[in-house]
Amino acid sequence: MLCKIGEIEVWRILELNGPYLTPEELFPFDASEAREAINAHAPSQLCPSTGGLILPIQGFLLKTSAHVILVDSCVGNDKDNAHPDWNQRSGKRFMASMTAAGISPRNVDYVLCTHLHTDHVGWNTKLEDGRWVPTFPNARYLVPAADEQHFRDGAGSSYAQSVLPVIEAGQAEMVTPGHMLGDNVTLISTPGHTPGHVSVLLRSGSSEAVITGDALHTTAQCWHPDWHFKYDIDGPMAVASRRRLLEESSEADRKVLGSHFALPSIGRVFAKGDSFRWEEQ
Ligand SMILES: [Zn+2]
Numbered sequence: 001m002l003c004k005i006g007e008i009e010v011w012r013i014l015e016l017n018g019p020y021l022t023p024e025e026l027f028p029f030d031a032s033e034a035r036e037a038i039n040a041h042a043p044s045q046l047c048p049s050t051g052g053l054i055l056p057i058q059g060f061l062l063k064t065s066a067h068v069i070l071v072d073s074c075v076g077n078d079k080d081n082a083h084p085d086w087n088q089r090s091g092k093r094f095m096a097s098m099t100a101a102g103i104s105p106r107n108v109d110y111v112l113c114t115h116l117h118t119d120h121v122g123w124n125t126k127l128e129d130g131r132w133v134p135t136f137p138n139a140r141y142l143v144p145a146a147d148e149q150h151f152r153d154g155a156g157s158s159y160a161q162s163v164l165p166v167i168e169a170g171q172a173e174m175v176t177p178g179h180m181l182g183d184n185v186t187l188i189s190t191p192g193h194t195p196g197h198v199s200v201l202l203r204s205g206s207s208e209a210v211i212t213g214d215a216l217h218t219t220a221q222c223w224h225p226d227w228h229f230k231y232d233i234d235g236p237m238a239v240a241s242r243r244r245l246l247e248e249s250s251e252a253d254r255k256v257l258g259s260h261f262a263l264p265s266i267g268r269v270f271a272k273g274d275s276f277r278w279e280e281q
Pocket of ligand 1: 117119120214260
């Protein structure tokens with residue numbers, strides 16, 4: 001188990017932990033300072049051999065008293081993907097992590113997508129007899145409505161392989177920020193990376209935590225929340241969401257679980273002047 005938030009068990013479901021693009025490629029408007037800042041604040045996230053940013057691809061499995069909830073489903077197997085490490089995979093690590101958490105696919109009650117990018121929806125479906133079918137046969141899939149509309153209009157392979165089959169199976173539910181899943185889990189609005197992007201607030205007793213999704217990609221963005229990430233669809237909106245999330249997390253003394261932060265990807269943020277300090281836990 002990764003941690004407990006009050007009575008909620010949080011398990012890490014890790015699929016990949018390898019280098020991706022370089023800081024200069026990922027933060028093109030802030031390229032001159034990005035590598036130095038990441039080296040100073042998140043050195044374990046820089047790959048010594050490729051110089052790329054190491055990007056864990058992970059979901060978080062939540063066990064509340066009422067539900068088993070998977071937040072984000074990573075890249076998946078057999079999917080078409082422009083990124084070679086993510087293309088046509090046949091990996092076993094994701095499902096092994098689920099098993100280690102004591103969960104089989106049929107035990108999952110909800111799959112919650114923070115947004116519909118390819119590295120967050122892959123295990124929504126699996127290939128069976130040449131057809132994409134929901135991996136989690138008894139789950140409701142919660143999909144941010146604004147993202148569904150956006151990605152349906154673009155209709156790339158990720159939507160076709162990992163989102164549409166779940167909708168066609170009648171297992172998807174379009175949701176908006178503020179949506180509550182039982183007493184412990186609330187979707188909070190963090191648009192910008194994608195139009196309907198949500199982060200996930202966990203509350204149990206006096207404990208709070210937030211799963212960032214892609215509101216941030218490295219803890220260096222706590223110190224530099226104004227950096228523009230290459231794949232933020234609306235950069236200024238993403239910056240505003242990131243700042244608000246960091247402010248609220250700092251004020252509420254929440255644990256922060258960063259979906260793409262260097263492992264262990266868990267800590268707290270503290271306001272420091274115009275930015276924030278990350279402290280790993
Ligand atoms: Zn991502």
